[in-house]
Amino acid sequence: MLAYLRRVREAWMDYPHQPGEMIGGRYKVVRLLGIGSYGLTYLCTDTESGKSAAVKQAKPSKRARAVKLLQREADILQQMHHRCIPQYIEWIAPGRNKVYMVSEYIEGSTLEDLIFEQEQRFTETECILYTLKLLERVRYVHEQGFVHMDIRIPNVIQRAGEPWLIDFGLALGIGEDSQEVFPGSMMHARDPQRRDAQMYSDLYDIGHFMLFMLYSSYNPAPGQEPAEWQEELRLHPQTRHFLERLLQIGPRYEDSAVALQDLRRLSRLLQ
Numbered sequence: 457m458l459a460y461l462r463r464v465r466e467a468w469m470d471y472p473h474q475p476g477e478m479i480g481g482r483y484k485v486v487r488l489l490g491i492g493s494y495g496l497t498y499l500c501t502d503t504e505s506g507k508s509a510a511v512k513q514a515k516p517s518k519r520a521r522a523v524k525l526l527q528r529e530a531d532i533l534q535q536m537h538h539r540c541i542p543q544y545i546e547w548i549a550p551g552r553n554k555v556y557m558v559s560e561y562i563e564g565s566t567l568e569d570l571i572f573e574q575e576q577r578f579t580e581t582e583c584i585l586y587t588l589k590l591l592e593r594v595r596y597v598h599e600q601g602f603v604h605m606d607i608r609i610p611n612v613i614q615r616a617g618e619p620w621l622i623d624f625g626l627a628l629g630i631g632e633d634s635q636e637v638f639p640g641s642m643m644h645a646r647d648p649q650r651r652d653a654q655m656y657s658d659l660y661d662i663g664h665f666m667l668f669m670l671y672s673s674y675n676p677a678p679g680q681e682p683a684e685w686q687e688e689l690r691l692h693p694q695t696r697h698f699l700e701r702l703l704q705i706g707p708r709y710e711d712s713a714v715a716l717q718d719l720r721r722l723s724r725l726l727q
């Protein structure tokens with residue numbers, strides 16, 4: 457019974473802002489974009505500039521923990537100044553555990569929506585060229601001393617043909633201990649290959665990202681038995697080798713600068 461009452465109280469505490477409500481006297485809620493483990497994100501209109509903004513609220517039921525994590529995300533986002541990473545705008549704190557981070561809203565479709573809802577198909581060359589752009593963003597993040605730690609198809613938004621990298625909620629400083637920052641969390645432990653706050657963890661995620669793109673144009677023959685991606689996808693040997701290094705099947709890349717160099721070479725080869 458106590459657990460039930462606690463859940464009811466949490467749901468009540470985390471009841472989202474409704475369209476038309478104002479946040480910080482400036483941002484008018486258009487709609488809720490999503491509810492994550494520690495935050496609620498809204499599409500808002502900045503009533504001063506008329507522009508759209510993404511406003512992330514620390515989940516009230518998670519109290520100081522959610523505030524701390526959102527503060528971390530804000531600190532990291534503030535250090536990013538790249539045309540394809542949302543710009544940090546401001547921090548709003550109307551109450552002790554009532555805080556919001558405002559950032560640029562990226563209008564577009566996530567890669568997840570493009571592949572699974574809009575059924576966009578990517579050829580091998582298109583995948584390589586797209587991944588090249590994405591890896592350039594990721595390299596920028598690494599150059600600032602951080603690893604993103606959550607590069608997945610829902611966290612890449614396509615706007616005007618360009619991939620934008622969003623959601624720095626799990627980002628860590630290179631070499632930082634994830635268990636110290638997120639104690640007891642399983643978020644960084646999905647695969648041993650992506651557990652460490654090292655460049656190769658983001659590269660491993662990019663390998664999976666590429667597989668989603670490549671499988672978008674895969675059509676198995678009737679009755680074909682499922683097999684490993686190396687057999688199912690007919691890839692140029694250099695693409696396959698590159699993917700194997702990202703996925704740590706071959707010798708992994710320790711440095712994203714080297715992976716980027718190889719990917720540039722590969723894109724010239726395939727074009």
Ligand SMILES: Nc1ncnc2c1ncn2[C@@H]1O[C@H](COP(=O)(O)OP(=O)(O)OP(=O)(O)O)[C@@H](O)[C@H]1O
Pocket residue numbers: 489490491492493494495496497510512542559560561562563566610613622623625
């Ligand atoms: N700057 C942004 N521009 C456009 N959409 C955004 C932006 N930030 C977040 N979103 C969208 O808002 C939704 C919620 O995002 P958010 O990162 O807050 O949580 P989540 O990814 O659902 O959860 P978690 O962070 O726990 O993984 C997602 O659908 C995401 O695409």
